[in-house]
Amino acid sequence: MPIIVPIKDLRNTTELSNLAHKEQEPIFVTKNGYSDLVVMSSELYDKFARTNRIDQAIYESEKDLLNGGKPKDAEKVFAELDMKYFG
Numbered sequence: 001m002p003i004i005v006p007i008k009d010l011r012n013t014t015e016l017s018n019l020a021h022k023e024q025e026p027i028f029v030t031k032n033g034y035s036d037l038v039v040m041s042s043e044l045y046d047k048f049a050r051t052n053r054i055d056q057a058i059y060e061s062e063k064d065l066l067n068g069g070k071p072k073d074a075e076k077v078f079a080e081l082d083m084k085y086f087g
Contacts, residue, residue: 007031010039020044 007029009016020027020041029037040048065071 003027005029007036017041 003023003025005027010029016039020039024041024044027039028035029039
């Protein structure tokens with residue numbers, strides 16, 4: 001269930017910070033009854049950022065394939081990386 005708080009609750013920063021770290025969920029802040037901000041812990045933000053980078057890499061790979069790119073054999077690629085970095 002989403003966590004929703006009114007903007008006036010931003011006055012109590014310690015309580016909001018504790019809630020963000022405890023729940024590890026985005027906190028939706030409303031202003032005049034409408035969604036205005038999203039607050040989250042830095043750990044949760046880092047998790048979202050990592051996921052976004054992975055999703056972006058997958059998207060770019062799929063786009064490359066659709067534009068005529070050639071797929072590579074995963075075993076061969078990993079063997080080449082292993083040779084490059086570990087001799």
